[in-house]
Amino acid sequence: MSKTTPLLKPIFLDKFENKFRLHGKLMTSTGLHIGAGASGDPLATDLPVVRNAVGEPYVPGSSLKGVLRSAAEGLLRGAFERTDKEGNLSQLWSCDFVGGVPCVTHKRLDAIQKEVNELLKKDKNEEKDKNEDEGISELEAKRMEVEEVWKESCTVCRLFGSLALASRVRFPDLPIIEASGPLEIRNGVGIDRDRELAADGVLYDFEAVPPSTVFDLLVLVDNGRDHEIGLLIYLFDELHRGHLALGGKSSRGLGRVAVTWDQLAEITLNQGSPFTHLLKEEQLLPEAAKAPELPLPEAGDRELWRQIAEHLDSLDAVDETTIGDLAQDREWTKADLINDLSLECSTRKWRETILERLQSCGRLVEMDGSLIPKLAADEAEDDSAVMARRLRPVYQRFVGSLEEVWQQALPQQEVA
Ligand SMILES: [Zn+2]
Numbered sequence: 001m002s003k004t005t006p007l008l009k010p011i012f013l014d015k016f017e018n019k020f021r022l023h024g025k026l027m028t029s030t031g032l033h034i035g036a037g038a039s040g041d042p043l044a045t046d047l048p049v050v051r052n053a054v055g056e057p058y059v060p061g062s063s064l065k066g067v068l069r070s071a072a073e074g075l076l077r078g079a080f081e082r083t084d085k086e087g088n089l090s091q092l093w094s095c096d097f098v099g100g101v102p103c104v105t106h107k108r109l110d111a112i113q114k115e116v117n118e119l120l121k122k123d124k125n126e127e128k129d130k131n132e133d134e135g136i137s138e139l140e141a142k143r144m145e146v147e148e149v150w151k152e153s154c155t156v157c158r159l160f161g162s163l164a165l166a167s168r169v170r171f172p173d174l175p176i177i178e179a180s181g182p183l184e185i186r187n188g189v190g191i192d193r194d195r196e197l198a199a200d201g202v203l204y205d206f207e208a209v210p211p212s213t214v215f216d217l218l219v220l221v222d223n224g225r226d227h228e229i230g231l232l233i234y235l236f237d238e239l240h241r242g243h244l245a246l247g248g249k250s251s252r253g254l255g256r257v258a259v260t261w262d263q264l265a266e267i268t269l270n271q272g273s274p275f276t277h278l279l280k281e282e283q284l285l286p287e288a289a290k291a292p293e294l295p296l297p298e299a300g301d302r303e304l305w306r307q308i309a310e311h312l313d314s315l316d317a318v319d320e321t322t323i324g325d326l327a328q329d330r331e332w333t334k335a336d337l338i339n340d341l342s343l344e345c346s347t348r349k350w351r352e353t354i355l356e357r358l359q360s361c362g363r364l365v366e367m368d369g370s371l372i373p374k375l376a377a378d379e380a381e382d383d384s385a386v387m388a389r390r391l392r393p394v395y396q397r398f399v400g401s402l403e404e405v406w407q408q409a410l411p412q413q414e415v416a
Pocket residue numbers: 094095096097102103104153154155156157158162
């Protein structure tokens with residue numbers, strides 16, 4: 001006996017249930033080549049990258065969607081069959097849509113539509129002397145059709161869309177928000193299968209977006225289930241770990257990206273008070289701890305302290321020579337500094353005293369025997385550890401839900 005689970009309930013796009021918005025950054029860790037096809041310009045690169053209307057490179061949402069979709073197919077096809085031993089459709093499975101073998105084929109879709117249309121026709125033509133007193137309406141017919149398609153569709157098509165189902169996850173194009181330098185021109189040799197242009201052994205160039213370029217990442221999911229959000233988070237994690245690559249030339253190591261999330265919001269209908277606030281938005285990802293206001297010594301000219309401290313913030317380590325060099329650069333005399341900073345020390349110990357003051361207020365900290373700016377000390381804390389802490393509740397809910405559905409879908413062990 002197969003368990004029926006509410007997760008299998010059809011989700012109709014005509015009825016708003018909820019919306020998820022995942023927002024973050026996608027940063028290239030290697031070069032990235034997402035091709036725009038032949039440039040047409042004989043002097044231009046053979047293989048340029050895609051650019052928007054103002055000439056800036058971007059990541060097409062469709063490229064991202066394609067990579068994640070085929071990874072989802074691979075994951076589920078590797079783990080689950082379409083049906084269990086009793087012939088029940090699995091609740092977690094995937095067809096080979098990308099490979100051209102969809103779960104609901106054109107033929108099957110036509111057949112479903114025909115069946116439903118038969119019902120419509122029959123009820124229009126026949127006398128109403130049956131138990132059912134009314135024929136089915138056009139709307140009911142459409143609903144039946146969608147319900148049937150939904151029932152036969154795989155997990156991936158239900159989320160990413162198919163011939164008959166609209167995609168419930170949207171990937172808008174990713175605009176560039178931080179360029180790290182000009183586009184790189186790289187050389188390739190051999191047949192380029194995408195274009196079938198360069199002959200074997202012939203040189204061609206291709207453009208690549210350089211490493212450390214940051215793109216704005218937004219993913220929207222309509223009427224998503226927790227385990228589907230879990231699947232998306234997992235797939236992005238695969239991308240982040242370098243198990244998946246974006247764009248072309250991945251065999252040459254291109255297309256590796258890092259993904260960080262800064263917002264995950266769930267938007268639901270506000271049942272309590274529909275007229276004042278129709279939609280309710282809840283942030284699921286805790287805010288990153290705001291950088292605290294950096295301290296300065298109490299006594300002396302604050303503006304001067306600020307200038308010194310901000311200069312030191314940019315350095316990895318600080319000592320008396322640093323202070324001496326800075327004073328020389330800015331043409332500050334030691335007498336003025338002692339006076340303006342209220343150092344109350346001998347003229348011999350002015351540099352040491354400046355460092356002591358900055359350390360005692362917490363602007364400089366001691367680490368492994370040397371003085372370093374507090375800012376550098378904070379940055380040294382592992383970013384991924386901070387991120388993991390913030391993501392933990394989100395992982396528990398969404399990836400936890402995926403794990404649950406996964407366990408349920410696994411073939412049950414025969415009990416002797
Ligand atoms: Zn499918």
